[in-house]
Amino acid sequence: MNNDSSKQLSQAFRNPSTLKVANIPTVIDLKTGRPIILWRYIQAAFEKAKAILNGDSLVSFMIDENNNEVIPLRIAYHPGIVLDVIMETISIGEAVRLSQIHSAGKEESKDHDDRSNQTVSTSTIADNKNDQSLIIYPKTIPEVSPSSFMLTHNPLHNDSLLTIMSGQAIMKQSMDQNFELLKDEVTKNKELQHQIVHLQELQQQTGQQLLKKQEEILQAxxxxxxxxxxxxxxxxxxxxxxxxxSQELLRKQEELLTKQKEMKQMQQRALDRLVNLQTSVQAVLTQTYELHEYPIP
Incomplete structure (x- = not known):
């Protein structure tokens, strides 16, 4: 157990564009005790790395119990697997396509080596009881183009050639289907990119319109x-x-009241004078009457 813990593990990473492979050492997570690879180590080996692929699956960063990415950023250790590094210069779809092509090339090369290493077996076929001649056929025949051979009069040989032609036709059909699938995937990726660009343009236009509307509202x-x-x-x-x-009106009202008081006083004085005059006139009339009635002897 001590030997396993002291052994330095490493994770293989590959750039699918250049096929450059780098082995990056792991470190032990003190909390879980498991080997991990720090993201900064990956960026040190691949300067413009932006994501990691495992086949056609995206390798996510490790998260904590709250579903937040653990800092510093890290990914889990994948033993025995070569992970593909997606660079900033290519899209994820393009990286997946390159990874699939590379994997398909490795499998095809492996199948070709297996076919080359197989031994040729022989089978004995007698035309009749008296014919003891041997006809030798290879158990596995290398791939050849259908146009590179001609059918013979030997039915067994013709069957073998037809089998090869059928296998090659099936393989060609499979390759054509894979090519069509890749072509459709590229077309879909282009359409998605166009849609993303269109959405970004719409978002930019919407942002500009919103900003213009805000300016208009602010100006209004x-x-x-x-x-x-x-x-x-x-x-x-x-x-x-x-x-x-109102102040002028109040002042005018006060002046009017003052004048009314003065007029009232003047009227009162006039009435008093009138009373005095009436009294004087009455006295004069009385004296005149008395003098008229009672003359002086």
């Missing part, structure tokens, strides 16, 4: 604020004018 608000301030100033002036008019 400022204009309304200025108009409201102007109306408030006019209203304040009207209130001041009304207050001044």
């Amino acid at each position: 608000h400022q204009h309304n604020s200025q108009e409201l301030l102007k109306k408030q100033n006019e209203l304040q002036q009207l209130q001041e004018k009304q207050q001044h008019t």
Whole structure:
């Protein structure tokens, strides 16, 4: 157990574009005790790395119990697997396609080596009981083009050739299907890229329109604020004018009351004089009457 813990593990990473492979050492996570690879180590080996692929699956960063990415960023150790590094210069779909092509090439090369290493077996076929001749056929025949041979009059040989032709036709059909699938995938990726660009343009236009609308609303608000301030100033002036008019009216009313008091006093004095005059006239009339009635002897 001590030997296993002290052994330095490493993870193989490959650039699918250049097929460059780098072995990056792992470190032990003190919390889980498992080997991990720090993201900064990967970026040190692949400067423009942006993601990691395991076949056609994206390798995610390790997260904690709250589903937050653990800092510093890290990925889990995948023993015995070569992980593909997606660079910033290519898309994820392109990286998956390169990885599939590389994997298919390795499998095809392995199958070709297996076929080359197989031994040729022989089978004995007699035309009849008296014919003891031997006909030797290879158990596995290397792939050849259908146009590179001609059918013979030997039916067994013709069957073998037809089998080869059928296998090659099936393989060609499979390759054509894979090519069509890759072509469809590339077309879909291009369509998705166009859609993303279109959405980004729409988002940019929407942002510009929203910004323009906000500016228009702000300008309208400022204009309304200025108009409201102007109306408030006019209203304040009207209130001041009304207050001044009210003060003038009060002053006029006070002056009118003062004049009314003065007129009342003047009327009272005139009445008093009239009473005095009436008294004097009455006295004169009385004296005149007395003098007329009672003359002086």
